[in-house]
Amino acid sequence: MCAIAGLLFKTDKDRNFTMTTGQALTQILDATLHRGPDSAGWAIYKEPLDNLIRIRFMISRKNGETDDEIKRIHRHLKCIKVQVVHEEIQGCTLGIHARYDGEILPLTKKLEKEFIPFSIGRRLDIIKDVGQPLELSRKYKIDEFNGSHGIAHIRLATESGVRPDTAHPFWACGFADVATVHNGQITNYWIMRRRLERKGMTFQTHNDTELIAVYLACQMSCGATLEDALKASLDDLDGTFSYLVATKDSIGYAKDKIAAKPMVKYENDEMIAIASEEVGLNRLFPGQSLETSEPAPSSYGLWSRLVPQ
Numbered sequence: 001m002c003a004i005a006g007l008l009f010k011t012d013k014d015r016n017f018t019m020t021t022g023q024a025l026t027q028i029l030d031a032t033l034h035r036g037p038d039s040a041g042w043a044i045y046k047e048p049l050d051n052l053i054r055i056r057f058m059i060s061r062k063n064g065e066t067d068d069e070i071k072r073i074h075r076h077l078k079c080i081k082v083q084v085v086h087e088e089i090q091g092c093t094l095g096i097h098a099r100y101d102g103e104i105l106p107l108t109k110k111l112e113k114e115f116i117p118f119s120i121g122r123r124l125d126i127i128k129d130v131g132q133p134l135e136l137s138r139k140y141k142i143d144e145f146n147g148s149h150g151i152a153h154i155r156l157a158t159e160s161g162v163r164p165d166t167a168h169p170f171w172a173c174g175f176a177d178v179a180t181v182h183n184g185q186i187t188n189y190w191i192m193r194r195r196l197e198r199k200g201m202t203f204q205t206h207n208d209t210e211l212i213a214v215y216l217a218c219q220m221s222c223g224a225t226l227e228d229a230l231k232a233s234l235d236d237l238d239g240t241f242s243y244l245v246a247t248k249d250s251i252g253y254a255k256d257k258i259a260a261k262p263m264v265k266y267e268n269d270e271m272i273a274i275a276s277e278e279v280g281l282n283r284l285f286p287g288q289s290l291e292t293s294e295p296a297p298s299s300y301g302l303w304s305r306l307v308p309q
Helices: 021-031 066-079 104-111 133-140 189-198 208-221 226-236 278-282
Strands: 003-009 039-045 053-058 083-090 093-099 116-121 124-130 149-155 179-186 239-247 250-255 264-267 271-275 299-304
Touching: 003 021, 003 179, 003 239, 003 250, 021 039, 021 133, 021 149, 021 271, 021 278, 039 133, 039 179, 053 124, 066 083, 066 093, 093 124, 104 116, 124 133, 149 179, 149 239, 149 250, 179 208, 189 208, 208 226, 208 239, 226 239, 226 250, 226 299, 250 271, 264 278, 271 278
Parallel strands: none
Antiparallel strands: 003 149, 003 271, 039 124, 039 149, 053 093, 053 116, 083 093, 116 124, 179 239, 239 250, 250 299, 264 271
16 A cells, blocks of 8 residues: 655744644654554655755665674775764664765766665755654654655565565655655556666666656756656556655655545644545644545646745
């Protein structure tokens, strides 16, 4: 089944909402845990760093291998002219802040020959691992995140192993700050992947959620707006799907024509919140009666931040 979650605050005004952004996303996931108990992940959008990019790598957790792997990452980054300014190990990941002046797609191709970057961006940071959301939130300090927006996911593994790299969200490999979460199945995956690869796109996995991210990023790199790309995806992608995409300043969604995969949204003057089931939204406003709605079949939508980024 799987479950998706999204949250975006429209402005930087003082918030009446009492949870942090990380707490809210985690609560939505925990409320829908019956849909995906195998792994969990968050794509969170932090404040940009001056002239720096964020890179998060998956690393080994085997005794004696972590230090060697980090040394190899440092050597490789130095060879491709990426200067590490700060680093932090969290669980099975290494988060790095670095100076890099080139394009992201060529950098990705140089990195993925040796290592697995979960995400690259000026704001995007993807955290994902095997386990359940409350446990992983404590481990990775997700509750401390109180940024402008983020998306999240819990997975019920059906087609691939239960590992950190098969958990969601997925980054649009080669493009800064684009990530997706998805409930469903893209049935023309291989046709679409070959089309994108012929355009120079690159993939890290065989997961159809990653394909959605790369497809949308490719559309935007060719001049389409995100709204245009969401609309086009309804015709280009086959299957049953409800997905969310996040960029540095927005969250969008699309639902296929069958609409078999649920999605519920709640919006007020301050925020937009999205979940697979209404019980997830109820966690954010306990005891309140919410006016929620479910997007129609073959629909898409986009919410953007109302402040400069």
